[in-house]
Amino acid sequence: MTRAPGSASALRVRGLAKRYGSLVALGGVDLEVAGGELVGLLGPNGAGKSTLVKIACGLVRPSAGSAEICGLRAGSHEARRSLGYLAELFRFPGWASGDEVLELHQRLAGSRGGQHERHELLELVGLADARDRRVEEMSKGMQQRLGIAQALVGSPPLLLLDEPTSALDPVGRRTVRTLLEELRGRGISVLLNSHLLSEIELVCDRVAILLRGRVVTEGSPAELSKPRGVEIETDEGVRLFEGAGREDVPRLVEELVAAGRKIYEARVLTSTLEDTYLEAVGGQSS
Amino acid sequence: MTAVLTIAGYGLREALRRKVFVVVLLLTLGFLALYWLANHYVFRDIAHVSPPVGIEPRPFAGAFVFGLAMFATLFLGTVLAIFLTLGVVSGDAERGLLQPLIVRPVSRPTLLASRWLGAVAVCAPYVGAVYVAAMLITGLTGHWWPDHLVAPGLELAAGVALIAAISLLGSVFLSSTANGIAVFMVFGAGLVSGLLGTIGHALNSHTLEHAAKIAAWLLPFEALYQDGLREITANTTGLTGFLLQLGPFGGAYTGGTSVRLWAVAYLLIVAALAAYGFSRRDL
Numbered sequence: 001m002t003r004a005p006g007s008a009s010a011l012r013v014r015g016l017a018k019r020y021g022s023l024v025a026l027g028g029v030d031l032e033v034a035g036g037e038l039v040g041l042l043g044p045n046g047a048g049k050s051t052l053v054k055i056a057c058g059l060v061r062p063s064a065g066s067a068e069i070c071g072l073r074a075g076s077h078e079a080r081r082s083l084g085y086l087a088e089l090f091r092f093p094g095w096a097s098g099d100e101v102l103e104l105h106q107r108l109a110g111s112r113g114g115q116h117e118r119h120e121l122l123e124l125v126g127l128a129d130a131r132d133r134r135v136e137e138m139s140k141g142m143q144q145r146l147g148i149a150q151a152l153v154g155s156p157p158l159l160l161l162d163e164p165t166s167a168l169d170p171v172g173r174r175t176v177r178t179l180l181e182e183l184r185g186r187g188i189s190v191l192l193n194s195h196l197l198s199e200i201e202l203v204c205d206r207v208a209i210l211l212r213g214r215v216v217t218e219g220s221p222a223e224l225s226k227p228r229g230v231e232i233e234t235d236e237g238v239r240l241f242e243g244a245g246r247e248d249v250p251r252l253v254e255e256l257v258a259a260g261r262k263i264y265e266a267r268v269l270t271s272t273l274e275d276t277y278l279e280a281v282g283g284q285s286s
Numbered sequence: 287m288t289a290v291l292t293i294a295g296y297g298l299r300e301a302l303r304r305k306v307f308v309v310v311l312l313l314t315l316g317f318l319a320l321y322w323l324a325n326h327y328v329f330r331d332i333a334h335v336s337p338p339v340g341i342e343p344r345p346f347a348g349a350f351v352f353g354l355a356m357f358a359t360l361f362l363g364t365v366l367a368i369f370l371t372l373g374v375v376s377g378d379a380e381r382g383l384l385q386p387l388i389v390r391p392v393s394r395p396t397l398l399a400s401r402w403l404g405a406v407a408v409c410a411p412y413v414g415a416v417y418v419a420a421m422l423i424t425g426l427t428g429h430w431w432p433d434h435l436v437a438p439g440l441e442l443a444a445g446v447a448l449i450a451a452i453s454l455l456g457s458v459f460l461s462s463t464a465n466g467i468a469v470f471m472v473f474g475a476g477l478v479s480g481l482l483g484t485i486g487h488a489l490n491s492h493t494l495e496h497a498a499k500i501a502a503w504l505l506p507f508e509a510l511y512q513d514g515l516r517e518i519t520a521n522t523t524g525l526t527g528f529l530l531q532l533g534p535f536g537g538a539y540t541g542g543t544s545v546r547l548w549a550v551a552y553l554l555i556v557a558a559l560a561a562y563g564f565s566r567r568d569l
Contacts, residue, residue: 059389090382105390108292
């Protein structure tokens with residue numbers, strides 16, 4: 001895990017637990033999102049990802065532990081001023097236009113960005129031409145992009161995005177990915193809940209995998225992509241050298257050539273985030 | 287204050303855009319047209335009636351039909367209040383409308399108070415307008431005017447505001463459908479208890495009257511309505527006044543200042559319960 005020295009935490013949860021009767025949604029989670037960091041939260045359905053985000057937003061009260069937004073108690077007025085949130089299941093009033101939705105949230109968030117901010121946000125999510133269109137006339141993907149724009153109202157230092165691309169087509173996903181990279185460039189921290197591993201792998205600085213309410217694996221995508229050996233194709237077929245790494249390739253090729261083999265190709269194998277994820281959750285899907 | 291006005295305005299704009307006002311206006315015009323017809327025929331026909339000695343036909347008929355108008359006004363206002371508020375918490379949370387608002391730096395009690403104010407801003411003027419229109423119809427058609435003009439209308443509006451608060455409280459704990467059913471049943475229970483009080487008064491049954499009074503204190507919107515009914519014939523005496531009190535729109539028992547004060551306290555208790563329940567609710 002790599003962090004800028006001395007960087008303040010945008011989100012810090014310690015021993016966070018949530019129980020619904022006998023059901024344990026979170027069983028003591030520790031997690032931190034540093035300033036300007038983009039952290040991906042992975043896990044099967046029911047792992048506790050949305051619960052964690054909802055506690056951070058103040059929508060759900062924790063049973064134990066603590067959550068802080070920029071050093072402020074999660075759920076407090078001050079903490080809520082510092083975050084933008086996009087829920088997994090959300091809806092805006094169908095009778096309102098995109099511009100009116102943003103105006104409502106500007107007023108509630110105390111943003112003084114006015115028309116300029118609304119125009120910029122709609123432009124950012126590719127909805128500049130649909131500013132006056134009613135929400136009920138927008139596609140699900142457009143509504144999701146409007147949701148992201150809404151979360152950015154008031155330029156909060158932390159964004160909590162729960163499945164922000166679930167309704168988007170590939171072009172829309174790329175737009176959001178580019179947007180996330182731009183936000184990171186502006187120093188905004190993001191906690192991203194997603195089932196799309198490729199998306200997380202491409203944009204996140206760090207990944208945490210939740211299972212049954214606990215963090216089971218955490219690290220950068222590079223750290224989680226473990227070496228799986230070297231595969232060399234010879235005139236006798238493909239041979240796998242388990243445990244070998246990139247530095248071993250010249251020696252292995254040399255030994256095979258010395259043994260009279262013809263070499264056609266050598267590949268260094270690393271496990272993908274998907275492999276790591278499947279290993280961590282043990283194939284659990286819900 | 288900005289948040290209160292913003293959220294209350296949001297509720298008003300929703301009602302406007304969803305054509306709630308248009309539907310309500312058309313139906314109310316239909317009701318008022320029927321009410322005018324009823325007044326027209328009632329006052330035309332009583333001119334040919336020879337009532338028993340001691341009964342004044344015009345005040346009797348006027349108070350009776352206007353009492354009916356007050357019941358209809360309360361009912362229409364109640365329907366409006368319930369449908370504007372029944373899903374404010376659970377309903378909007380289930381649909382995902384509430385969460386984006388709650389995450390903003392606005393307290394939950396502020397959100398509830400704002401939605402209540404938004405509903406009252408629609409319902410109270412509506413009740414007042416229907417009350418005045420009905421009073422004008424009866425006054426101009428039958429030349430009979432209530433003994434007190436303003437207080438009964440205010441009590442009806444206050445009763446509807448209380449029902450809006452009860453509906454908001456229900457929305458914290460119940461789904462929209464369950465809440466709608468529950469509040470309508472509470473409203474019905476209030477009406478039944480009021481009629482029981484009237485019957486108790488007519489039969490001189492102290493037990494029935496006592497039970498109706500307890501119900502009226504538990505459901506003060508009914509007490510305000512009964513008080514309003516009594517106010518319209520407060521100065522009508524003799525056999526006419528006595529007979530009116532025996533009828534369904536006679537306002538058999540009066541609450542006066544104590545009921546009005548209790549209604550304010552009741553509103554505060556409902557508000558406190560709603561705020562407490564909402565603050566502890568996971569969304």
